[in-house]
Amino acid sequence: MATTDHDVPAEESPSSPVAVAGAGESAAEADEAAHLARGTTSPELLANSLGEYFRLWLRRARSGESGALPVIVGLIVLGAYFQIREPAFLSATNIANLMAQAGWIITIAMAQVFVLLLGEIDLSVAFNAAIGGTITIWMVSVHHPFPTWLAIIVGLAVSGAIASIEGLLIVWLKIPSFIVTLAGLLGLNGVLIWLFDEAGQVGNGGVISSHNNFINDLAGGNLSPVAGWVILIVALLLGGCYLIWRDQRRRTNNLAAPPLGVTLLKLGLMAVVGAVLVAVLNVNRGSAFTPLEGVPWVVLIVLVLLGGSTLLLTRTRFGRYLYAIGGSAEAARRAGINLSRIRVLAFLLAGLFAGVTGILYTSLLGSMSNDFEGGQYVLYSVAGAVIGGVSLFGGRGRMLGAVLGGFVVAVIYNGVDLLGLGAAGQYIWTALVLLAAVTLDALARRGARST
């Protein structure tokens, strides 16, 4: 398309008030308005060429609306630093380790996104994960041979129910989520200890081990090398066709669409990153006799969850309402949206993702214990989401951001561990990255408000 299709053509006669307004507007005011518009609208829809796209994108990044840029830059900086300090950091073995470790940290950050978008918070999300994980692993332990699928469903359902109850309390009693979920954090920690201590001696010395292969493989197992390539290629082809088809439909409807070059460039980047990742993870990191190779299952699980939740947030009424309520609850109410229903659903989703987190955590460690550090892990969830550009004040942020942010936390976790810096280094690093992310968020908010 040659022109910016979004512009509503000026059809009004010059004497009309609007035309007068346009003409009467001082040049400076008009300029500023145009600048602001360009500064915040997604560059895809304003740019007509690849070059213009980059110029708009840079301008937007400078105005604080930088999208995934800071977190990607942060990842590169962190990766470079750890690689220089410890050459084993980018080895196939460590990268596979990193992926497995990152799984539950990413899903707990994703859980937090649903409530952060509303301007709420779930401080109990980590202990809720622990409860779900404990129930699942308990159901498949030797004494209780329930089918694995049932154990997983019940674990997820319990976590979902717990979070829903918190959501209902917040909505009915109008107590801030901070308080309700702080109580949840303490209470669920208690429940976890009680489960281990009292309820039928589930654990052995405060630990239940997992002997279920399926559950252990979620974080520990790998796709076959061929499957890794096939899934990558199929996903890229489907995704690429969808994007191009979607943009084409917009063009045939005379609506602005990203330049084809931008879409192809993005697809190309994804293909390169994906191919490098699959190639590295397909390297045999075991021995010739007991090969260990392939993309960890957990990578696929996270990508599927990312796709599903992105669809939910960006292409459904529910997702739209989450953003609307986070932006202005009063405006959403006046638009006829049932705020309470959306809030409770958001907590339910946070709970379900917490349940997934609990199962992935159990899978990674091969066990669940009653000294689960839920107070620390909830901070990972908030840090991951905020590092990924999800605003603490509601209404802004993407699920992809939380995935990348959670990955940053995992990189710190993994890298600091490799360097042998222990808990001290891990906390300090996470704190510094979190502070940097929150500062960016605050700057972006200031930029947005100064309009």
Add this chain to the structure above:
Amino acid sequence: MVANSTGDGAAPAAAGAAPFVPGTTPTDGPLLQLRDISKSFGPVQALTGIDLDIPVGEVTALVGDNGAGKSTLVKCIAGIYQPNGGQLVWNGNPVQLHSPKDAADLGIATVYQDLALCDNLDIVQNMLLGHEVTRLGLLNEISMELTAKQTLRDLSVTTVRSIRQPVGSLSGGQRQAVAVAKAVMLDAQLVMLDEPTAALGVSQTELVLGLITRLARRGHAVIVISHNLTDVFRVADRLAVLYLGRLVATGPAAEFDPQSVVDYMTTGTSGRLGNGSLSQPTASSGFGTGSEG
């Protein structure tokens, strides 16, 4: 969609020409009649015996000093307050509005200065908020964007660069325009604007005033509250002056002059018109009679 209203732009502004109102059969009578409306908040009598007709195709300006009861009257029509006495008559039928939703269902939209838009959502998302179009459970962005675009074009809102830009990046006048367009798109027959230009600069005020005029030309009934008499005289076809909860003057705008309006607003009477003792004007006959002489 209202956007398809026939006679768009061609409907004459003159009273009585009764332009086509979408979704209703055009009737000769006014769209909304207020009959002896009263509203008290405990001991405070905010409105007393208000009789007022709101015709389609015209802008009725509600003026009055602070505390005169303008906002209270609008909220009674918007279903936010329930009057203590009196009757609302919509298209000839008595109606009871128990909630803002009742009013919205009838086709009454209220545009507030703020609070009605989500800064983080773009123009299309805001305009269709609560009325999203879906296909197989997924949002149909193309259909929604086309609808929003058409409505903005119908209203000649031409100053936005992209309808995919967040509302937070718009100027005050553009935000007001989006709020109005949203109301229009939802088939509102009566659009009420409470102080639409209070926070706007000169050029932005022009934008909104132009929009208000076009709304009426398109066959909507419009009620505007404003303090600014210059603005009022620019857009209003009819004036209704409130003083301490009473309607002290009503009639075609042409029969008022700024000084008489100020007199009514501040004292409840206008010596200049020589009939200042009247305090129960009828809605149909103009109160400013005699100003020609």
